[in-house]
Amino acid sequence: MELSERIRAIVDRQAINDQMTRYIQAVDRCDLALLKSVFHADGVVDFGVFAGNAWEFCEQNIPFIKENLVMGWHRFTNVGLELEGDRAKAESYMLGNAAVRLPDGSLINCPDNMRYLDVWEKRAGIWRIYSRDLVLDWNASWAFSQRSDGEFEQYQLQGRRDESDPVYQLDLIRPL
Template identity: 60%
Template sequence: MSTDASARIRALADEQAIHAQMCHYIQAIDRCDVELLKSTFHPDGSVIFGVFDGNAMDFCAWDIPFIRDNLLMGWHRVGNISIVLDGDRAMAESYMLGNAAAALPAEYGGGVINCPDGLRYHDVWEKRDGTWRMFSRKLIMDWNACWPFSGSTEGIYASFDTGRRDRSDPAYALGILR
């Protein structure tokens, strides 16, 4: 195999490893799995999210309880990923579409609202000891909306297996998440 082909295969493998970590991040958020979330960052990594700016491990410890306390359910999808490799470092932009049912505090009238949003992540990734993890992540909010929540778990919806926000989620039994 030529050197050029070997380099391209290595680059594709690196891009795929970063993509897999991006998916693990979203799965960790949706399953409220703090250990999986931590595994996507280097311990000395950082996040700039506005609601939390600081060390990535501190963010992980803060974010999962925040989600559990404020969001009744949530679902996210990663798409439109651009990765630029530079040796054992990479820059990436990924688009994320999310939706959550948020409990409003009493001072805001109580109740539940549906909150879809579209945002982007700007990341710096580093490969250390053969593993790609985020060194920094910045959230850029492009749009959001909110309206009264009207979800249902009745009728036909009662027949579906539902996602869970812990390790009892079907993805763990399938072996997709560990």
Template identity: 35%
Template sequence: MADTFEAKLQLVLDRQEIEKVLATYCRAIDRCDLELLKTVYHPDGTDDHGSYSGNAHEFAEFIIPTLKTAILDGIHTVTHSLIEVDGDFATSEAYYWAYQRCHGGEAAVTPYFGEDYAARVKEAGLIDLYHDYYCGGRYIDLFERRNGEWKVLRRKITNEWNDIRPSRRITDQGGVADFNLPGRRDRQDPVYLNRIPMTV
């Protein structure tokens, strides 16, 4: 009975650690934190992300500058995950939802969203507005535990849907303006500044 209980407890702890890695990915992407993003993957890990497929640390080096250039702000969230652990390996299917606000203007909209969308919003006189990009899909991961740490060894994403539209976000009018409190995309974000003080 003790062995069964201990095995179940270890399984819970393993899943908790893997879920922390999934959440850390979201923080790293949204805060454009390159070094934090690399901690999600083993050095020989891979990521097949659509716009990039190859070494995961090189993916981090690719995606963070891309996000800083193309995206004004955004948020990723993992809604739920199904994790199966087998020794020092685990598979995870984690559903995600993401939002990103993108630059306006033909030079920014056309390469990111394509010529058809750019033509439609230009004809409507909306191309110079910010544009909202919503999407959802799955992170399908193979995790490996090395030296007691779970990290992604292989990631494949799916993008099941998207919705793109000129932004209707209100940031400077009425009472809602008081609640326009976006985070930062660097280590000056409150999540880094509001740490629990360490005592000696």
């Protein structure tokens, strides 16, 4: 592989990694526009609970998160990526956690580990997800408790699940 091809591969890998980060930010901040920006409009997802058009998934998923999850965060790691010109295949691990409100009003903590199986396409110079499948590896649940006593009272900044989150003030979250 020539040096220019290797450099192009590094740039493409970083662009995909940046989009993966945007996906996680979008889900955790409940940012519909940002979430849609990560997918091609004709993209597809299969998450078991939803299989179909990616943008329709986004339009269903963000309201569901807002209505049912009191808090949620995700992180991705262990990305295996194979570039094939303007297409790429990837497997990435995702560790997530959410506080879910039950019908009786109580909260449970729901951590899970999943994997995304993706097909990425670069169109007009921008990498976006064309196809995403979700593989559930494990999950659990237990009673939720969020400490705000003791030293936890001293934290000045609290995460928010919308555009009032402090990260937006730094202009770090924006769609391509």
